[in-house]
Structure formats: C-alpha cells, structure tokens
Amino acid sequence: MPSIANPHFVLRRLHSLLGVVPVGAFLAFHLWENSQSRLGAEHFNTEVVGALAGLNYLPFIEIFLIALPLAFHAVYGLAIIGGGRAEPLRYGYLRNRLYWLQRLSGLGLVAFILLHVGMTRIAGLMDPAIHADLFGHMRGALSSPWVFGLYLVGLWLAVLHFANGLATAAISWGLTTSADAQRRFGWVCAGVGLLLGAIGTHGLVGYLVAPSGAGA
Amino acid sequence: MSGRRVIVVGGGLGGLWATLAIAAGGHRVLLFSLFEVMRSHSVCAQGGINAVLDGKGQHDTVEQHIRDTLKGGSWLANQPPVKSLCEAAPGLIRTFERMGVTFSRTPEGLLDQRLFGGVQHKRTCFAGASTGQQLMHGVDQQVRRLEADGAVQKLEWWEFLALAKDADGTCRGIVAMDLRSLEVQSFRADAVVLATGGLGQLYAPQTTCSTNSTGAAASRAYQQGARFANAEFFQFHPTAMLGEDKTRLMSEAARGEGGRVWVPRDPADRREPGRIPEAERWYFLEDWYPAYGNTVPRDIASRAIWRVCRELGQGIGGGDRVYLDLTHLDRGFVESRLGAILSIYRKFAGTDPLDAPMEIFPAAHYAMGGLWVDFEHDPATGGVAPGSPRNHATSIPGLYACGECDYGYHGANRLGANSLLSASYSGRVAGEAVLSHLAGIERGADSLAAAPFDAEVARQQAINRELMAAERGENPFALHEELGALMTSRVGVVRDNASLDRAIDALAELERRAAHMALGEASPWANQTLAHARQVQDMIRLARVMAVSARARDECRGAHYKPEFDLPLPEGRQEGPDWAHYRERWRANNERWLKTTVAEHTLDGPRIDFEPVDLSVLAPDQPRDYR
Amino acid sequence: MNSVRRAVRLAFEAAGSSGAGTTSSAVVGPEPGTRVAPSSTPERRTVELRIRRQDAPDTAPYWQRFRVAAKPGDNIVSVLRALRLDPVTTDGERVDPVAFEHNCMEEVCGACAMLIDGSPRPSCSTLLAELGDVIRLEPLPKFPVVRDLMVDRARLFAGLQRVQAWVRLDGPWVTHERAPRISQRQWAADYRYSRCMSCGICLAACPQFPDSAGDGRGFIGPSALAQVRLLNAHPLGRYDKTARLHAIMAEGGLTDCGNAQNCVRVCPKEIPLTTAIGELGRQTTLQALKDLFGG
Ligand SMILES: Cc1cc2nc3c(=O)[nH]c(=O)nc-3n(C[C@H](O)[C@H](O)[C@H](O)COP(=O)(O)OP(=O)(O)OC[C@H]3O[C@@H](n4cnc5c(N)ncnc54)[C@H](O)[C@@H]3O)c2cc1C
Ligand code: HEM
Ligand code: HEM
Numbered sequence A: 001m002p003s004i005a006n007p008h009f010v011l012r013r014l015h016s017l018l019g020v021v022p023v024g025a026f027l028a029f030h031l032w033e034n035s036q037s038r039l040g041a042e043h044f045n046t047e048v049v050g051a052l053a054g055l056n057y058l059p060f061i062e063i064f065l066i067a068l069p070l071a072f073h074a075v076y077g078l079a080i081i082g083g084g085r086a087e088p089l090r091y092g093y094l095r096n097r098l099y100w101l102q103r104l105s106g107l108g109l110v111a112f113i114l115l116h117v118g119m120t121r122i123a124g125l126m127d128p129a130i131h132a133d134l135f136g137h138m139r140g141a142l143s144s145p146w147v148f149g150l151y152l153v154g155l156w157l158a159v160l161h162f163a164n165g166l167a168t169a170a171i172s173w174g175l176t177t178s179a180d181a182q183r184r185f186g187w188v189c190a191g192v193g194l195l196l197g198a199i200g201t202h203g204l205v206g207y208l209v210a211p212s213g214a215g216a
Numbered sequence B: 001m002s003g004r005r006v007i008v009v010g011g012g013l014g015g016l017w018a019t020l021a022i023a024a025g026g027h028r029v030l031l032f033s034l035f036e037v038m039r040s041h042s043v044c045a046q047g048g049i050n051a052v053l054d055g056k057g058q059h060d061t062v063e064q065h066i067r068d069t070l071k072g073g074s075w076l077a078n079q080p081p082v083k084s085l086c087e088a089a090p091g092l093i094r095t096f097e098r099m100g101v102t103f104s105r106t107p108e109g110l111l112d113q114r115l116f117g118g119v120q121h122k123r124t125c126f127a128g129a130s131t132g133q134q135l136m137h138g139v140d141q142q143v144r145r146l147e148a149d150g151a152v153q154k155l156e157w158w159e160f161l162a163l164a165k166d167a168d169g170t171c172r173g174i175v176a177m178d179l180r181s182l183e184v185q186s187f188r189a190d191a192v193v194l195a196t197g198g199l200g201q202l203y204a205p206q207t208t209c210s211t212n213s214t215g216a217a218a219s220r221a222y223q224q225g226a227r228f229a230n231a232e233f234f235q236f237h238p239t240a241m242l243g244e245d246k247t248r249l250m251s252e253a254a255r256g257e258g259g260r261v262w263v264p265r266d267p268a269d270r271r272e273p274g275r276i277p278e279a280e281r282w283y284f285l286e287d288w289y290p291a292y293g294n295t296v297p298r299d300i301a302s303r304a305i306w307r308v309c310r311e312l313g314q315g316i317g318g319g320d321r322v323y324l325d326l327t328h329l330d331r332g333f334v335e336s337r338l339g340a341i342l343s344i345y346r347k348f349a350g351t352d353p354l355d356a357p358m359e360i361f362p363a364a365h366y367a368m369g370g371l372w373v374d375f376e377h378d379p380a381t382g383g384v385a386p387g388s389p390r391n392h393a394t395s396i397p398g399l400y401a402c403g404e405c406d407y408g409y410h411g412a413n414r415l416g417a418n419s420l421l422s423a424s425y426s427g428r429v430a431g432e433a434v435l436s437h438l439a440g441i442e443r444g445a446d447s448l449a450a451a452p453f454d455a456e457v458a459r460q461q462a463i464n465r466e467l468m469a470a471e472r473g474e475n476p477f478a479l480h481e482e483l484g485a486l487m488t489s490r491v492g493v494v495r496d497n498a499s500l501d502r503a504i505d506a507l508a509e510l511e512r513r514a515a516h517m518a519l520g521e522a523s524p525w526a527n528q529t530l531a532h533a534r535q536v537q538d539m540i541r542l543a544r545v546m547a548v549s550a551r552a553r554d555e556c557r558g559a560h561y562k563p564e565f566d567l568p569l570p571e572g573r574q575e576g577p578d579w580a581h582y583r584e585r586w587r588a589n590n591e592r593w594l595k596t597t598v599a600e601h602t603l604d605g606p607r608i609d610f611e612p613v614d615l616s617v618l619a620p621d622q623p624r625d626y627r
Numbered sequence C: 001m002n003s004v005r006r007a008v009r010l011a012f013e014a015a016g017s018s019g020a021g022t023t024s025s026a027v028v029g030p031e032p033g034t035r036v037a038p039s040s041t042p043e044r045r046t047v048e049l050r051i052r053r054q055d056a057p058d059t060a061p062y063w064q065r066f067r068v069a070a071k072p073g074d075n076i077v078s079v080l081r082a083l084r085l086d087p088v089t090t091d092g093e094r095v096d097p098v099a100f101e102h103n104c105m106e107e108v109c110g111a112c113a114m115l116i117d118g119s120p121r122p123s124c125s126t127l128l129a130e131l132g133d134v135i136r137l138e139p140l141p142k143f144p145v146v147r148d149l150m151v152d153r154a155r156l157f158a159g160l161q162r163v164q165a166w167v168r169l170d171g172p173w174v175t176h177e178r179a180p181r182i183s184q185r186q187w188a189a190d191y192r193y194s195r196c197m198s199c200g201i202c203l204a205a206c207p208q209f210p211d212s213a214g215d216g217r218g219f220i221g222p223s224a225l226a227q228v229r230l231l232n233a234h235p236l237g238r239y240d241k242t243a244r245l246h247a248i249m250a251e252g253g254l255t256d257c258g259n260a261q262n263c264v265r266v267c268p269k270e271i272p273l274t275t276a277i278g279e280l281g282r283q284t285t286l287q288a289l290k291d292l293f294g295g
C-alpha cells in the first residue's frame, strides 16, 4: 500500500481536506455566528456566545476541531508556498492569478489569524471581562478604523482563500474533471465566497450599528 | 546482461524497432541519435500505415497489397521482401495496438481504415492525422522501459561520424561526436545498425522533411564502402504547402478522405476559389485518371500538377500552385480525421482549409533509394527467410541498415502509408538478423586491438580540427542552400540528360568548394556550425550519387521521369493493336531497365552497376495504368 | 508567391552572389520553365531580435541585438536560420551563430520551444506577423541552458520514466490475438493526450515545476501526468494503473500540482492537461481508499 505508507500523498490530501472541513466549515459557521452581531449585544452575548460557551467538551472542540487543524493547514501551507514560484504577470490567466492569490492570502491569513485570535480568544482567556461582553469588546475594537479595515481585509482574504480552495479541492480530489465542470464549479465557489463575504461584512458592520446594552 | 553489445544509430521508427528486437534477444543496445529520439523525423508522418485488415467489406487481400506495392513501385522492388512486408503488416499493427498507439476507431471499436494513393481499397490504419507521432510514442515508450531496466543505453546528442572496421573489413563499431562537448570517441560493438532516415534536405527548402533528414550518415557509410542502391528514385509529394523555409506536407489522407485537386479553368481567374462555379473548375486528376481520380500514386499526381502548372500554364494565377479542396466535406468528419494537418495549415498559412481550399505544389519527400541491403529468399514461402543474418545486411559485414536509409521495399515509387510500415518492419527484421549474426560471432569487439578504432578517431578529429581552424572559406549554410536549389531545379520531378550533366558538374564544383569552409565560429562547445558543415560535405557527395544514378538510367520509371524516354500509354482499356504494340515496347524496356542501380564509392566519384531484381513472386505483367 | 521567391532566389544565385563571396555563376542556371506568378509584392519589414545568449552551461548570459529582414510568412525559426548566414549584431560586430534547436518546422517534434517576448512557445509556429518589431528571445526556462537558445530537457523524459509511461508488453513480437476494442468516444478523449510532443512548454509555465532538477524528486509536471492519464485508460495499460498511480502519489507527483492551470493555456497542442489532472485526482482518491480499505 505505497500510497498510504508514503506520507507525502496523505499529508497533501490531509492539508486539502482540513482546509475544507473543519477549517472551512468553521469559517462558514463563524461568519454566520458573527453576523448575529446585528441582533444586538444582548442576543449576541447570551444566545450566540453564551450558547456556545455552554457546549459540552468545548475546549476539546476548540483544540481538536479548530486550532490544530488550522495550525496544521497553515504550517503545511507555508511549506507548500515555499515550493512554488508564482508569475502572475507573465501568465495573466485567471486561474494563475488565483493560484498566486491563494498563496498571498494564505500568508495574509497567518498574520490576520494570529492577531485576531490574540485580540479575541486569547485576550478573553486573560481577561474574563472580555469574554463576558464579547460584543462590547468587538464593538470597541472595530470602532477604530484601522482595526475595522484589518478585519475587512482579513475577512475577504479568508473568504477568497476558502472559495478558491473549494474550487481547487474539487479538482484535487477529482470531483470536477472536465474544463467545463471546473469552470462551472468555479462559479459556484465564487457564489459561495460572495455569500460568505456578504455575511461576514454584515457581521462586521453589525457590531457598529446594532443597538448596544441590554434590552435594546 | 550476459549478451553482446549492439549499436543502433537512429531513433526513428526503424531504429527503435531494431532496438526492441535486439533487446528482446537479450543483448545490450547503445542507441545513438542526434537529439532525443522522440524528435526524430518519423513523428512528422501524418496519414497512416498500411495493413490489410479487410475491415471495410471490400474483400481486400494481402495479395492485393503486394501487387499494389510492386506495381506502384514500377516493379523495381525485390519481391520476396515486399511479400513478407505485406504479410507481416497486420501483425505489426496489432503489436502497435498493444503498445497503446491511439489508432482511430470505427463505431464498433475496431481499427478504422482509409483510402490512400495508388490503391482501391481502404487499407490505411491511422491515428487522426498524426500517425507517425503516435507510432513513435508506442515504440519510444517500450524503449524507455528497456532503458529503465538497463538493457538500452541512449546516447542522445551524439552524431555518428564513421564506421570502425577491423582488419577484415568487418564493421566493429562506430566513431561518434558528442554534439555538446564535440568530443570524438569510438564505440565498439558486435554489430551496427544504421537507421538514420531520409535525405530530403538535399532539396531544402523545397522539402517536407525535417532538417535532420540529411542523408549524411548514409553517405558516410557509403564513402566507407557500403553500396548505395536506386539513388535516382526520389519521391516528390504532390501536395505540400507553399513555404519559404519549408514546404509542409498536406497528407495524402486529405485526398483519401475525399479531398479534390483542381484549378480554375481560366488561370487568370481572380475570384475567391469558393466563388468559382463547378463548371469553371478543372478537376484534372479526376479528368485524366477516372479510375483512381485524386488518389493516383504520388509520382503520377506530382507530374500531373507539374504538367498543369509548368507545361499548360494552368496553375492558379499562372503560378506554381493548385487547389487541394476539402470544403465540400463534412466539417466534423474532416476535423476528426485530419485535425493535425488542418492545424498545420491554419498555423502556417493563416487560413482555414475548411473555409477555403489549400494551395499546394509538389515537394521533395522520400528517398526510395538508400543503402543497399541483402535478403535471403525463402523458397518455402516465397518471402524472406525469417531470422536470416543476411536480411538487411549492407555490403559491409556487420553493418545493417533499416528504415528510410535502406532501399528495400518501394522500388521506383513508394505508395503512401507504406513507409511507416517498411520502417517499422525493416527495423524488426534487421534486429532479428542481428541476433543471428551475433550468434555466429566468435570474438567479441571488446577483445579487438585498439588501433583501428584509434585511427578512425584520429581521422575524424583531424577533419574537425581543419574545419575549426579555417579562417576563410565557404559558409556551410549558404552551401546547403545552393545544394537545395540545384537539386530542386536539376534533379527534380522532370529530368533530362543535359541538365543532369550540368548538375553533376555543378555538384563536383560544390564538393570542391565544400572542402574549404569557414565556420565563422571556433566555439569548442555545442558548435552547430561544425556539425552542419560536416553534414553538408557528405550531403553533396550523396547528391552526386543521385545525379549520377539518374544520369545512368535512360527511361521513365516511377519517380524517375525523363520525358525523352517516355512511353506514353495508348488510349483506351488495355486492348487492341495500340496496346499490343505498347506492351511490346514496355516489355523490351523492362528487359533493358528493370534492374537495380547500385553505386559504389571510388575516388573518382560513384561507379554505377546494375543488378537484377528478384521477380519471383509476381511477374511484371501490368504496365501502370491508373486511368 | 512561392515561385516568385524561388525565381528571385535563383536569379540571385545565377548572378553569382550566393555563397560566402565566391562566384558560382555556373552552378545554378535559371530553372527551366519557371513561371512567375503575378502576385502583389509582399510587404517586407525589418525586425530587431534581442537574443539572450550564453556560451556554455556555466558561463554568464548576455544579450545581443540583431536586425533581420523579415519576409511575409516568416517564423522565428526561419529568421534564426537566416541569421546563421550572416550573424552580425546591430553594432556591426560579427559574432558566433546563435545556437538553437529545430527539426520539423511544423510543430510536431517539440525541439524548438523558447521564450518569445517572455512567453514559452514553439518558435517554428510563432509567426513574425503576430509579433512587434522588437522581439525578445530567451532560452526556455526551468531547463539548464546548453548554449544560447538550446536547453537540456532530459528532466522531461526522466519524468516519463518515473511514472512508468509505457504498456508492459511481454515482448515486441506478434501475438495472434485481435487488438482490443476501443470506443470512438474513448479514442477521441485519449488521442488528445497522445499529441504531446515533449516540448516542455507546459513545464516552463508551471509555477510548481521546480527551477532545477534538484534530487530528481521535485514535481514531475503536467506532461508526464497526462501520459499517466492516457496509459491508464488503455485496455492493456490499465493493468499497471496501480503502479503508475502509486508513482504519482509519491513526492513530486500529482499532489504537487497547485492548479495554476498555466499548463493547459500554453500547451501548443491544446492537450487537456487539467482534465487529466482532475481525472487523476479521482483515480488517486479511489486508489488511496482501495489501499486503505481494499486488499
Ligand atoms: C512530412 C512527412 C510525412 C510522412 N507521412 C507518412 C505517412 O503518412 N505514412 C508513411 O508510411 N510514411 C510517411 N512518411 C515517411 C516516413 O515518415 C519516413 O520514411 C519514416 O518515418 C522514416 O523513419 P526512419 O526510422 O527511417 O528515420 P527517421 O525517423 O528519420 O529517424 C532518423 C534517426 O536517425 C538519427 N540520425 C540521423 N543521422 C544521424 C547521425 N549522423 N548520428 C546519429 N543519429 C543520426 C536521427 O537522430 C533520428 O533519430 C512521411 C514523411 C514525411 C517527410
Ligand atoms: C467578520 C469578521 C470576524 C469577526 C467579527 C470575528 C469575531 C470573532 C470573535 C468575537 C471571536 C471570539 C470568540 C470567543 O472568544 O469565543 C473570534 C474567534 C476566532 N476567530 Fe474570528 N471573527 C471574524 C473573522 C474571522 C476569520 C476570517 C477567521 C479565519 C478563519 C477567524 C478565526 C477565528 C478563530 C480561529 C477564533 C478562535 C476560535 C475559538 O478558538 O473558539 N475569524 N472571532
Ligand atoms: C492560516 C494560514 C493559511 C495558509 C498559509 C494557507 C495556505 C494554503 C495553501 C498554500 C493552499 C494551496 C494548497 C495547494 O494548492 O496545494 C491552501 C489551500 C486551501 N486552504 Fe488554506 N491556508 C491558510 C488558511 C486557510 C483557512 C483559514 C482556510 C479555511 C477557511 C483554508 C482553506 C483552504 C482550502 C479549502 C484549500 C484548498 C485545498 C486544495 O486545493 O485541495 N486555508 N491553503
């Protein structure tokens, strides 16, 4: 069983798989979750954050379904980026530009996620007050145009990376084979990306415009 | 590997087949080629490969294939090899098939076949219009597997320069030059097979051949004593694209699939071809040869086009070109069967043959002549004796030749799609002959003294040194152009003795000039000018063999046409007193000329001899009449 | 048009101006019966070639400029051939002829690939008419330069060995069984892959194909993958499908493709490389499952 015994294939496919589930799935869920910021602090802090916080085995889920897969995907992704040599100008084809953007967004995401998780989850661990009113915390942070800009960029990088990753994963796993199928599914992924992007943007804006405080 | 070592020079279809056969016998092969073998000229072949499979309900038979080939070649080919060739064809196709060659298919999944020139049966297997490339993929992959197993070692980017012979004159290896480092080295072997291809570059740029089809390698063997046969028989393909750097072939398959050749009835007609009504077109091949129409053999079609343009002044616009028209055929059908040539035409002419007829003219294509090779007649079968060490042996012991560089199968004119067949088949036969030859060798080449090898290396190095040192002299590339123009104009489709005499003088003059060349570069690394200069010298010597052979043959036979000696066919269907008289003259002419021309190298130029043709299979009973 | 050119050339030679300065008037007389087709005088122009040259694999590259008179219908190979006759730079310096590779001049042997104005293309089928008046020529990237525009593509062929791109025959002899049947539909799909001419253009354009051979375990590139796709479909080639799949599931195999898809865009033979990659994706997925849960 050389293919299984050889870690190369397994690692590459694992990287691809983890990018879609759980990391991709988490992203979709996460953006949907954050989009509820629009419903106000009360709703967000209790119904969304609270409900999640009440989940059984939450740390287990956070570590094994989010942190480790993401860390693996990111680290192995960096190794993959090291092996390529993008020439987006010489070959101006859409797919090649996307290949380059996939790498660029991957690098951007490393920075964004480190910052972001530091500002939210890690900060929450340090300071329980933050965790108690995540809505307020986020609203505060996002009020700064710099932070808001950072999030907007990070969000769209993630969405682009995920949507394109979905399209290429379909080729890598052999779901789409003909050029037509690849093109059609590409548009579907673009749709998914736009939708997720819209949800995420809605959530970001939600923190700023939604009524704050209890009982709003 | 306990076996012996064999050198195969040339990695086209012939050389790769020989390699496979020899390696299958358990011997080690050193395979030499000017470049990666997959770039050999064989990949250019388009139309197909003949084999009687009789899959088209036309009652095709191997006997008919033999007859068509012999008659197509004006009865000049030795018959036992042709018989064996045609009999082996179906098996060869099956082997190619097993190798994974993508032959085109019928709706039932069987091999499809199409019509080619000079026959009336659909007998040509094909892979789209890139058959040569596909066959090459098949054998190249097999050889690569042997290479991975260590049975074959490729020496690509090495040029064969000379044979190395022992004291008895037996070929015991070669001297070759690394085309990068320019290092000249000898290689010992217990047998050498030359499969170095054709010589269309003697007519450059008016040729359909690759730039490496120079014939230089065959010329070198000839100069070292190998006999060269039927040099005057050189095929001009009727349908080549006009072009200044190269005249690219538009396969005979275009006509086999229904393409029609025509000119406007009025040469001054300036209209777009599509706007010229049927009544104002002249389908001269269909007119002159109603039985075969557009698929007459190549010599006939080329001469017809020549006549229309040069003698009747009926070429398009009065020039040297006629239309080859596919526009009346179903587009999807043509695309799937001829896609490869359509794309060549589109890319190089800028117009689409599906929209407007192609413009074509004859161009130098294929050498029927080549290194003389032996065969052993097997009285039991009437074909060649399988495995005989005489098969494909040249006149130098230990040296074999196969593929286009031998003269074996096509007589005075090759039928379309017969040469991929002969290149492959002859490679295999030569390989099998080598196996028998090896069995009879007592002392391996490795045990020989070094002296003859070193002497040959020294001789070749001296030639290089001299060329590299010359400061003043002829430009080899310019000399090559002159050679091409000379051969095209004087040793071409139509010949006459006065012109040939001038050609022979001119070639002698060219040879003198070629002795003093200046490379214009002294680079000791990958010096392409050096390699080319050496080739040009050997090409000129070979051209002389062709011209002298052509001068010696005072008749019209196949591709060799001297109007002065033409016996025009009488009108009508082979009966009546005119025909009886004609037959008589035809037989008398055969008495005199139905023989193989054999050239031998002497210091004063080629010495021409004739030898009888083996006619043991089918007495030449029919003049060629394709009307 | 052709005969005009030939007539012009012959007239030229008859006037004794051919060869490198030696008179040769007697060699070629005017061709008997040459007819000059009345066609409009073809437009001529002069182009400048900027060629990246390199004398040997280990020497530094440098640029030279040449001006050449281009004829209509000329392609890059034909002007490089013309340049060999008289290699003088725009500065008037006589230099070594430019080394370059070509054979078929009709885009089937794959020898002549190079970078033309920055794009990897077969130089024989790149017509001057498509290009501007200044043309940049560089050797095909990703392959070691031998000299000037000549590169060494041994890696490409080594890749074919790595993936076992062959049908494992018992021997080249004739067997007496009829050839296996293949549907027209399958033929049409397979045939496209068999048009590969090993030019290496797809490899030059592939961002994942490494710049140098390294330890020989880098990405094999799309051309070899396409051959795996082709052979895996053949009725006999199929028998070794597993071995080929395992070969491309190792380091440098299929998974190293990053789906940039330049390959399919630049391939002059329009080989559906990315379809092959998708189909192999499926085959390797199934193979992995088979390896895991099968036997
Ligand atoms: C455009 C075109 C289309 C054709 N189409 C058809 C067709 O449809 N059907 C058909 O039956 N025939 C066709 N033919 C003819 C057929 O292609 C050739 O006759 C056949 O391919 C010759 O094969 P070969 O193995 O003899 O030589 P090639 O394929 O020419 O190989 C010659 C080999 O010799 C090597 N070599 C040469 N000199 C040296 C040297 N000095 N040192 C080392 N190596 C050397 C080269 O590197 C090369 O590997 C066509 C020919 C042309 C020109
Ligand atoms: C729309 C913009 C985003 C907002 C408003 C947002 C908001 C938040 C918040 C509030 C948390 C803290 C959750 C908690 O402590 O329980 C969080 C955690 C996190 N976010 Fe985001 N996020 C956004 C985009 C992203 C993106 C694009 C990613 C990248 C994939 C991402 C990855 C994470 C991760 C990995 C965590 C830690 C989760 C955990 O361990 O529970 N976020 N985010
Ligand atoms: C954190 C930093 C990240 C880096 C450095 C990174 C890097 C990469 C790289 C290089 C690829 C291309 C792999 C290839 O083509 O071979 C890739 C693919 C992918 N990534 Fe990421 N990524 C990161 C984060 C993410 C995140 C947050 C997600 C999910 C939202 C994600 C989802 C995907 C998916 C689905 C693919 C497609 C895999 C395939 O083509 O088979 N990645 N990633």
Ligand code: SF4
Pocket: C110, C195, C196, C197, C198, C199, C200, C201, C202, C203, C222, C223, C226, C266, C267, C268, C269, C270, C271, C273
């Ligand atoms: S796949 Fe296309 S680009 Fe690549 S080597 Fe083959 S023909 Fe050239």
Ligand code: F3S
Pocket: C205, C206, C207, C208, C209, C221, C222, C256, C257, C258, C259, C260, C261, C262, C263, C264, C273, C274, C277
């Ligand atoms: S360009 Fe290279 S990355 Fe893949 S899709 Fe083609 S092989």
Ligand code: FES
Pocket: C101, C102, C103, C104, C105, C106, C107, C108, C109, C110, C111, C112, C113, C122, C123, C124, C125
């Ligand atoms: S010369 Fe053969 S592909 Fe260009």
